[in-house]
Amino acid sequence: MTPHNPTLLGIDVYWVATLLSGVAAMAVMLAIYAVTTVRNPMTKRVKALNDRREQLKAGITASTKRRAKLVQRNDTADKMRSVLSRMKVLQDEQLKDAQKKLMQAGIRSKDWAVAVIFGRLVLPIVFGGIMLFWVYGTDYWADWSEIKRYGLVAGSFILSYKAPDIFLKNKITKRSDAIRKGLPDALDLLVICAEAGLTVDAAFSRVARELGRAYPELGDEFTLTAIELGFLTERRQAFENLSQRIDLDAIKGVVTTMVQTEKYGTPLASALRVLSAEFRNERMMRAEEKAARLPAIMTVPLILFILPTLFVVILGPAACSIKDSFLTG
Structure with missing residues (x-):
């Protein structure tokens, strides 16, 4: 009779191990390919x-x-x-x-x-x-x-x-998270540009150039908005396109502020400064929430992986010594 392979919940363990090994080898090959074929984004x-x-x-x-x-x-x-x-x-x-x-x-x-x-x-x-x-x-x-x-x-x-x-x-x-991280800095630069007397499309172009490497996603969106502000007949449409391209409530707030500024002539710098402070506070609250959730998340890995190893390291030599003392006695 041919020996049966061990099974877990009706699944062949050797087959699963072979499949996972193949997936791991494929991942390694993809990683090597990604490293060796780096392109300029x-x-x-x-x-x-x-x-x-x-x-x-x-x-x-x-x-x-x-x-x-x-x-x-x-x-x-x-x-x-x-x-x-x-x-x-x-x-x-x-x-x-x-x-x-x-x-x-x-x-x-x-x-x-x-x-x-x-x-x-x-x-x-x-x-x-x-x-x-x-x-x-x-x-x-x-x-x-x-x-x-x-x-x-x-x-x-x-x-x-x-x-x-x-x-x-x-x-x-992923893209929304990357844009959310750079939005407060972008608003600060917009405030500086507005106070320096630049127009809205020139301010967007300047901020896009400054933040293009640190936050490429946000730089792309601001550059595209600056292009549309220069070509579209209605400037409101350019801001609405920006809110449609980014799935963030913060961007919708910025777009609403821009539209109201264009319509009523309210000061742009003060409104953007308030929005920047709100977004920074929101980012800090999100970081504090993740930090407060960390102990509960670490409980399961601590029990499953860290504590057994710690017990083996601490109690292992003592157990060996007690066993040797009993055998010699």
Whole structure:
């Protein structure tokens, strides 16, 4: 008889160890690739901002034929759009929602909105179909119960459908956190620029240049806002675009202040100084909240990993000495 491998909750331990080893090797290879192929992030950001400047310039001064030439066509996106249109699953509301999430994630191309909706359709068919065939078409999971196999297949379908949204949500959260960290410093610089007599678009450009390396996400947004302030006919629209591109309530407060300043002529420096102080206090309160939550978070690792090792180190020599004394006695 062939010996059976040890199992844990009905899962082959050796198979799980092999899978985890493969994942670890893949992660190491990806890390090495990421380190050896470092690219300058400024090049891509500058190209995106120049593209936006050309689009705004074309919308104002260029003729209709030149506008059509400046609009970049993506054959892959057009094919996906045609497939979704034939299947009657491409809705305008979904497309606008996906485009808004892409803007908040820092992805400027609107063609990726079609790719997100296409991924929601294709990924469950591909990965869910593979898992369905693997579970019910082979005997690999024959020792599992029907509930476990159904849960595995259903989880694969649900996770595949939610994968694009989860990816975008993670990028939006990371980008929003990075912008939140640099917002108080940006407002302080805006106050200095406003008191120095600079206009709003010049102040945004100056702050973007100063904070472009420390906070690249915030620098990109401020640069894009400065470009739109210079080209759009309504300055209010540029500020509203800024609030739509960033998923932060703080940015909405800044945009409201800017719009009111433009409309009623109220002093900009004093309003921004108050907002900067509020955001700094909010950041300090958030840090204090994390510090207060740290002891409760550290309790479980302390009990599971630190205390057993400490007991072995302290009581191990004493136990060995007592054992030796009993044996010699």
